[in-house]
Amino acid sequence: MSLFRQAIRHLIESVKTAKSDQKRLVYRFQGAPNIDSIDWADAQSLYPKFYWQSRDAHQETMALGQLAVFSGPIDVDLLAEDQRVWGGSPFNKPYVSDCIPTPHFFVLPLIELIREGKQWSIAVNLNQHRQDILDQLKKIVTELPLIPPLSINVSKLTHCPDRADWCELVNRVLAGIDSQAFKKVVLARKTTLKMNGIASAAQLLKSSRANNYNSFHFMFSMDESCSFVGSSPERLFVKHQQNLSTEALAGTVGRGESASKDMALANWLCMDAKNRHENCHVVDDIVERLIPYASPIDTDSEAHLIKLRKVQHLKRNIYAHLKPNTSAVELLHALKPTAAVAGLPRKDAMTFIQKYESFNRGWYAGSLGFIGRHQAEFCVTIRSALVKANEIELFTGAGIVSGSVATDEWDELDKKMSTLLSLLDDSHELEAVS
Structure with a gap:
């Protein structure tokens, strides 16, 4: 069994037995999984997708799905210790696009693949709708094709x-x-x-x-039709x-x-x-x-x-x-x-x-x-x-x-x-x- 498939199975079983007030579950890989986070995200059907790598390349996160959406003030005291809300805002506040249809968009994702240095982990955020979370976890693709190099002109x-x-x-x-x-x-x-x-x-x-x-x-994608990407x-x-x-x-x-x-x-x-x-x-x-x-x-x-x-x-x-x-x-x-x-x-x-x-x-x-x-x-x-x-x-x-x-x-x-x-x-x- 691949390390990644093992991790998903572990999270599914952990969700089933998690306490009602538990907000987050984390599975830490023993060794590096043989995957690339961008390949992993591209294989999934769950949106929105949010990718982030820090400037020093020490931290990398690929976040999928949305457990909660924030368009106004964010009360960080409601977050678990290691939960993160991902998102941002456009250049001009009134701007609304087909790709990201709100002037500010922040999500608490359903699932995150995380790398800090050489340590990899996968986390799932929880709310009271546990069966919905289980259904989404079961859809996660664990056998990943590599993304081919760019070949268009x-x-x-x-x-x-x-x-x-x-x-x-x-x-x-x-x-x-x-x-x-x-x-x-x-x-x-x-x-x-x-x-x-x-x-x-x-x-x-x-x-x-x-x-x-x-x-x-x-990278920020609301659906498969459009993505905003960059290297800033x-x-x-x-x-x-x-x-x-x-x-x-x-x-x-x-x-x-x-x-x-x-x-x-x-x-x-x-x-x-x-x-x-x-x-x-x-x-x-x-x-x-x-x-x-x-x-x-x-x-x-x-x-x-x-x-x-x-x-x-x-x-x-x-x-x-x-x-x-x-x-x-x-x-x-x-x-x-x-x-x-x-x-x-x-x-x-x-x-x-x-x-x-x-x-x-x-x-x-x-x-x-x-x-x-x-x-x-x-x-x-x-x-x-x-x-x-x-x-x-x-x-x-x-x-x-x-x-x-x-x-x-x-x-x-x-x-x-x-x-x-x-x-x-x-x-x-x-x-x-x-």
Whole structure:
């Protein structure tokens, strides 16, 4: 009998004998099961599906089903010690999509496959409807086919806005900055890829996880028709008890073709006044938003370099001690959208984006993560894609500040987009899609 089939059988028997007030059962594997969590999820028919891997790759969770749904405040005191509610919210609160049809969506899943370091476990959350839970557990597939590598190609690529409209929009922002209407606006681009076959969110996620390091990897699927996936380098916040860590990730340059060129680009980024100025804007904005909720608040004195597969970023860490009873939901409302994905001042930048951007960002530049009794963590959902049948929508953004050049910012979008596009079709290099 496989380790996984044994685990499911154990959970089924444990559910049958669990006490009426028991909220969660956990089975810990002795040794690593011979499965991949993404393969496991792709084989299941239970929705919604939520995948999360922490940026340091130490924690990984694949959550299936929903025992409870939360669209408002979450009372973490009602959760068991190690229960987590998974979900997030889109960039703009009123947004509702066919894929995730509520402005905020958090679920207590039915079942979770969990890895912490090398320790694997599988857990089931409980309510009073035990027979329903047993019925769902019996449907779990235990003999798993491996997901084949990506084998589809891009047949058509369309940008919204196109290059000409982008340049016009950037110049409109720069005029607003000159007139002191705002300091910064983050503009986004949606790139629609028509594929020559059915696109698999699981395939894209698995390929991205294997290639894009120093990133949060995530997937959220309400049903088989649509999935939101991504590999984000940016943390919104992590909360442990009353300790908070967040960051300003702003300022970007590409990677060099050789070690010497890469170092030259890194040195340029660290010294470039425009990028350093942009990073400082984000730091100041986050600190200002945290003041009602935390004291003291400390920041790195200097930005340091983060190297990813396709780009390099400037990053400064921010640490804070939270005031008593500050909840993760309050922090979500306070911090998002940050200046790194919206602009400054936030209200004025958001007004501009809603008026002039020609598409709805949806869950791009929103937040995804988890809330537990004592811990919560969320990433900013950049470097992301919406996967639907034979169509994939890729999302990227660039911060426009004084000194920005429209064509340079367009090139930056291409570099960021290559995080996922390069996994889909090697023939579409950055010059070809510009």
